[in-house]
Amino acid sequence: xxxxxxxxxxxxxxxxxxSAQLSPHDSAxxxxxxxxxxxxxxxxxxxxxxxxxxxxxxxxxPDQLDDRLAAERAATFRILRxxxxxxxxxxAAASEExxxxxxxxxxxxxxxxxxxxxxxxxxEEQMGxxxxxxxxxxxVVRAALSRRQLYEVMVDFWVNHFNVFFGKGAxxxxxxxxxxxxxxxxxxxxxxxxLIAAARSPALLFYLDNWQSVAxxxxxxxxxxxxxxxxxxxxxxxxxxxxxxxxxxxxxxRRRALxxxxxxxxxxxxxxxxxxxxxxxxxxxxxxxVIEVARILTGWSIKRPQQGGGFEFHDWxxxxxxxxxxxxxxxxxxxMDEGVRLLKLLASLPATMHHVSRxxxxxxxxxEPPDGxxxxxxxxxxxxxxxxxxxxxxxxxxxxxxxxxxxxAKVKTPLEFVVSAVRAxxxxxxxxxxxAQVVARLGQPLYRHVAPDGYPEREEAWVNSGALLDRMNxxxxxxxxxxxxxxxxxxSVAPATGDAEQLIAAVNDGILGGTMSxxxxxxxxxxxxxxxxxxxxxxxxxxxxxxxxxxxxx
Amino acid sequence: MSVSRRVFVKSGGLxxxxxxxxxxxxxxxxxxxxxxxxxxxxxxxxILVCLFQRGAVDGLNMVVPHGESLYYRERPRIAVPASEVVxxxxxxxxxxxxxxxxxxxxxxxxxxxxxxxxxxxxxxxxDAQDYMESGTPGAKSTTDGWLNRYCQHDREHDDTPFRAxxxxxxxxxxxxxxxxxxxxxxxxxxxxxxxQEAARDRLTRAFEELYAGSATGxxxxxxxxxxxxxxxxxxxxxxxxxxxxDADYPRGRLGRSLQQIAQLIKANLGLQLAFADVxxxxxxxxxxASEGQLxxxxxxxxxxxAAFAQDLGxxxxxxxxxxxxxFGRTIRENxxxxxxxxxxxxxxxxxxxxxxxxxLGRWPxxxxxxxxxxxxxxxxTDFRDLFGExxxxxxxxxxxxxxFPGFTPDPTRFPGAIRG
Numbered sequence: 018x019x020x021x022x023x024x025x026x027x028x029x030x031x032x033x034x035x036s037a038q039l040s041p042h043d044s045a046x047x048x049x050x051x052x053x054x055x056x057x058x059x060x061x062x063x064x065x066x067x068x069x070x071x072x073x074x075x076x077x078x079p080d081q082l083d084d085r086l087a088a089e090r091a092a093t094f095r096i097l098r099x100x101x102x103x104x105x106x107x108x109a110a111a112s113e114e115x116x117x118x119x120x121x122x123x124x125x126x127x128x129x130x131x132x133x134x135x136x137x138x139x140x141e142e143q144m145g146x147x148x149x150x151x152x153x154x155x156x157v158v159r160a161a162l163s164r165r166q167l168y169e170v171m172v173d174f175w176v177n178h179f180n181v182f183f184g185k186g187a188x189x190x191x192x193x194x195x196x197x198x199x200x201x202x203x204x205x206x207x208x209x210x211x212l213i214a215a216a217r218s219p220a221l222l223f224y225l226d227n228w229q230s231v232a233x234x235x236x237x238x239x240x241x242x243x244x245x246x247x248x249x250x251x252x253x254x255x256x257x258x259x260x261x262x263x264x265x266x267x268x269x270x271r272r273r274a275l276x277x278x279x280x281x282x283x284x285x286x287x288x289x290x291x292x293x294x295x296x297x298x299x300x301x302x303x304x305x306x307v308i309e310v311a312r313i314l315t316g317w318s319i320k321r322p323q324q325g326g327g328f329e330f331h332d333w334x335x336x337x338x339x340x341x342x343x344x345x346x347x348x349x350x351x352x353m354d355e356g357v358r359l360l361k362l363l364a365s366l367p368a369t370m371h372h373v374s375r376x377x378x379x380x381x382x383x384x385e386p387p388d389g390x391x392x393x394x395x396x397x398x399x400x401x402x403x404x405x406x407x408x409x410x411x412x413x414x415x416x417x418x419x420x421x422x423x424x425x426a427k428v429k430t431p432l433e434f435v436v437s438a439v440r441a442x443x444x445x446x447x448x449x450x451x452x453a454q455v456v457a458r459l460g461q462p463l464y465r466h467v468a469p470d471g472y473p474e475r476e477e478a479w480v481n482s483g484a485l486l487d488r489m490n491x492x493x494x495x496x497x498x499x500x501x502x503x504x505x506x507x508x509s510v511a512p513a514t515g516d517a518e519q520l521i522a523a524v525n526d527g528i529l530g531g532t533m534s535x536x537x538x539x540x541x542x543x544x545x546x547x548x549x550x551x552x553x554x555x556x557x558x559x560x561x562x563x564x565x566x567x568x569x570x571x
Numbered sequence: 572m573s574v575s576r577r578v579f580v581k582s583g584g585l586x587x588x589x590x591x592x593x594x595x596x597x598x599x600x601x602x603x604x605x606x607x608x609x610x611x612x613x614x615x616x617x618i619l620v621c622l623f624q625r626g627a628v629d630g631l632n633m634v635v636p637h638g639e640s641l642y643y644r645e646r647p648r649i650a651v652p653a654s655e656v657v658x659x660x661x662x663x664x665x666x667x668x669x670x671x672x673x674x675x676x677x678x679x680x681x682x683x684x685x686x687x688x689x690x691x692x693x694x695x696x697x698d699a700q701d702y703m704e705s706g707t708p709g710a711k712s713t714t715d716g717w718l719n720r721y722c723q724h725d726r727e728h729d730d731t732p733f734r735a736x737x738x739x740x741x742x743x744x745x746x747x748x749x750x751x752x753x754x755x756x757x758x759x760x761x762x763x764x765x766x767q768e769a770a771r772d773r774l775t776r777a778f779e780e781l782y783a784g785s786a787t788g789x790x791x792x793x794x795x796x797x798x799x800x801x802x803x804x805x806x807x808x809x810x811x812x813x814x815x816x817d818a819d820y821p822r823g824r825l826g827r828s829l830q831q832i833a834q835l836i837k838a839n840l841g842l843q844l845a846f847a848d849v850x851x852x853x854x855x856x857x858x859x860a861s862e863g864q865l866x867x868x869x870x871x872x873x874x875x876x877a878a879f880a881q882d883l884g885x886x887x888x889x890x891x892x893x894x895x896x897x898f899g900r901t902i903r904e905n906x907x908x909x910x911x912x913x914x915x916x917x918x919x920x921x922x923x924x925x926x927x928x929x930x931l932g933r934w935p936x937x938x939x940x941x942x943x944x945x946x947x948x949x950x951x952t953d954f955r956d957l958f959g960e961x962x963x964x965x966x967x968x969x970x971x972x973x974x975f976p977g978f979t980p981d982p983t984r985f986p987g988a989i990r991g
Contacts, residue, residue, distance in 0.1 A: 116856050116907075120856070120857055182697065184697065185695070185697040186695070186697070285711065288711075288712075289711070289712075292712060293712075298712070428789070428790065457740070457741070458740050458741075460741060460742065460754075462741065467697065467700075467701055467744060468701065468705075468711060468712075468713075468714070468744075469711060469712075470712065470714060473714075476788070476789050477749060477789065480789045480790055480793045481742075481751055481752070481753070481793055481796075482732055482751070482753060482793050482794070482796040482797030482800055483742075483753045483754050483755065483761070483797070484754075485790070485793055485794055485797050486761070486762060486763060486797050486801070489763055489778050490763060490764050493763070493764075493765075493774065494764075534784070534785040536780075536781070536784030536785045537781055537784070537785045539784075540777055540780045540781050540784070543777075544773075544777050561777060561778070561781060564778060564781075565778070565781040565782070565785065566781060566782050566785045566786035566787070566790050566791075566794070567785060569790055570790075
């Protein structure tokens with residue numbers, strides 16, 4: 018009852034507080050900049066008219082938002098109809114094709130290198146490339162078209178928090194289901210559930226090597242039997258269906274398999290789990306804690322990554338000894354259950370709440386997150402036992418989110434820039450990977466951040482001279498309808514008119530939400546002075562605004 | 572480039588200090604406020620060009636230990652016959668398709684470091700490339716690359732936007748970090764694009780004015796860098812470039828990258844560090860011996876480096892080219908007439924300051940007893956000792972421990988790649 022009262026009070030209070038500082042229009046613009054990928058034409062006014070807090074509340078319950086358009090578009094992506102096993106078979110066939118081609122290529126060199134890359138290779142290779150492109154493009158399409166904007170923002174946040182590099186071996190097979198089945202369904206759920214799901218995901222287990230972390234001296238049952246059914250460890254080599262029938266040969270094969278066997282624990286995942294996913298680098302753990310966590314997670318593995326296999330707990334590889342993590346004892350004799358216990362423990366520790374809350378505030382409020390914002394988020398985390406929806410709600414209802422110094426304080430990432438520009442001109446992206454390639458060219462190849470820390474949430478990472486020039490080029494091309502992979506609807510922004518003042522006013526209102534500086538207005542007016550063709554003039558004005566400094570901020 | 576704009580940048584930076592902006596921003600802002608304009612005249616600033624052979628080059632077929640019978644026993648189908656290698660010192664020889672490099676060896680501007688690599692045992696391309704670029708083998712959490720850290724710690728040369736340039740669509744990990752660097756896919760396309768020159772110049776000026784008057788913080792300083800770079804490059808007129816001395820670059824990405832690096836060097840824009848990728852070394856299948864897949868890649872590399880040296884002519888005296896690759900390949904050939912992921916490999920150093928005409932590093936031999944994990948060529952030179960030597964003796968880096976954290980550089984371990 019008390020909680021309900023508190024919530025009811027809070028839902029009124031910030032509205033009152035923010036109205037003292039920001040007009041309904043400006044607060045709608047700010048919310049759309051930060052909790053969405055920027056406004057589509059007319060959206061600022063619509064959100065302002067319905068009340069920005071109401072809009073935020075609806076965004077926090079995405080399941081209740083009708084999102085048919087985005088769902089229908091997503092359904093045209095073939096990648097969503099392939100599971101990891103299908104993808105593994107496809108890539109195996111593709112690499113078989115490539116091998117054959119290379120063998121021919123030794124006799125007849127470089128024949129198809131004259132063809133454009135997308136048309137090189139056989140049918141399976143082309144399909145593999147197309148599907149890999151779809152994985153990235155789907156991000157852009159959902160961000161641009163979905164009405165569940167805050168949900169897509171949160172998905173992006175978690176994809177980054179639990180970063181997996183798409184280019185590492187089997188991960189190109191494992192990443193699609195990681196996104197669709199592990200992260201997306203839990204993006205506004207309980208943090209502990211997300212953490213456990215990520216820990217069980219083949220994509221992460223492969224990326225951070227935990228799948229081959231074993232208790233020293235342990236050996237898979239298959240290697241102790243006279244015949245092995247399948248080659249157990251992922252490698253680039255061909256899939257070998259078993260050892261030779263001939264005893265001497267089988268012995269040598271078994272010896273080689275044994276040499277390739279992991280010999281002990283691999284600390285990689287354990288370390289990143291503590292440093293990146295939960296406690297944070299200053300979260301108070303020691304090297305010994307890393308080792309103990311790695312021991313607890315021995316045996317968390319994958320059926321056969323090369324074949325897109327699922328999660329599998331290998332009890333033969335598990336260290337059943339006693340462990341102590343951060344002073345908490347994990348008694349001997351436990352198997353997979355102690356890993357789950359550990360993850361729940363980590364999810365509930367104050368250092369984790371603080372670390373993850375801080376990252377959320379950094380994403381939603383300011384590169385340098387205000388302490389008050391972090392405190393509000395941590396308090397909500399405690400209150401709700403780590404319910405991400407409530408943590409986000411607390412951040413958005415807190416005073417820092419609306420504070421004047423945080424309005425327009427963040428520079429857009431390349432993804433945010435491209436998607437917000439597409440949205441601003443009423444753009445409709447297609448299913449080819451061309452827009453995702455634009456995002457990559459601006460410095461943010463999706464799912465291809467190699468290090469486990471994910472893309473940085475700070476402007477230094479994105480603002481450099483080459484990338485800025487590229488943003489300007491993208492803006493000009495988009496406004497002129499020349500950016501491949503997207504159709505634009507400039508009529509929804511401004512009329513093609515010879516009246517420069519009318520045009521500038523419409524572009525300012527439609528794209529910058531009325532925040533155009535005097536200097537920008539003057540420069541555009543000068544450029545329009547001798548533009549004769551109203552259509553070209555409009556494209557120029559829109560291009561300059563999208564590529565200009567105001568639009569790089571949010 | 573007017574004086575008043577430089578003053579604007581500088582005073583802009585000062586004004587921001589008083590606003591109490593965060594230190595990381597200030598680091599970049601400080602980088603961005605240049606010293607006087609780099610002169611468009613010949614300079615003798617030392618230059619380092621790094622080529623990353625992604626995919627793990629087979630060092631044993633690139634620089635062949637033809638004096639070892641074990642090499643031939645382990646590679647019955649892919650060994651390069653002793654009669655065909657370009658002999659270097661009676662024990663090692665270049666792959667025959669690298670023959671274009673022999674004159675550089677003979678005039679002592681090409682050296683080889685053999686059995687070099689990472690102390691980390693990983694055989695994952697991903698991890699090993701990551702370690703070689705971060706410069707911290709075994710530590711995944713390093714966020715920046717060692718070339719960028721060098722720029723952060725040696726501020727003497729941060730007077731030009733062209734100080735550190737990667738040729739390719741994205742900035743590689745090796746240059747990631749707080750010091751500014753450029754990723755340029757194509758020098759001619761750097762800048763704003765428009766159908767005609769007049770339209771391009773007008774668009775450039777419009778954006779320049781937009782940013783000069785409306786941008787704040789890092790957007791302001793970076794856009795300043797950008798337009799300055801565009802203007803400097805226009806003066807150098809890259810579209811008109813013709814290689815000197817009839818240098819003939821091979822077709823393909825590597826040749827184009829090397830030609831553009833030579834262009835930038837000769838344009839005197841202050842280039843100090845250049846980086847380019849060379850792909851196609853992951854020869855698991857049908858690698859070939861004197862001819863074949865690897866031979867084709869090596870021919871491109873050899874011709875590219877030879878053309879680069881020829882094009883630069885006298886300018887090569889200030890330039891060092893360093894090749895690197897994440898690891899080597901198995902000593903024994905595999906069942907697919909190729910090689911699998913191994914450990915140590917060979918790296919090439921080329922240029923005027925190079926202590927050339929010799930194979931450097933301690934050769935561990937191919938004897939099974941001295942192999943790494945019983946199968947691969949052992950690493951006897953930590954790559955950081957080679958990279959560190961090049962930074963210290965060629966570029967004059969003074970604090971290597973800041974560039975390679977967790978590593979204690981020791982000049983006595985330097986392989987001797989740069990003339991003292």
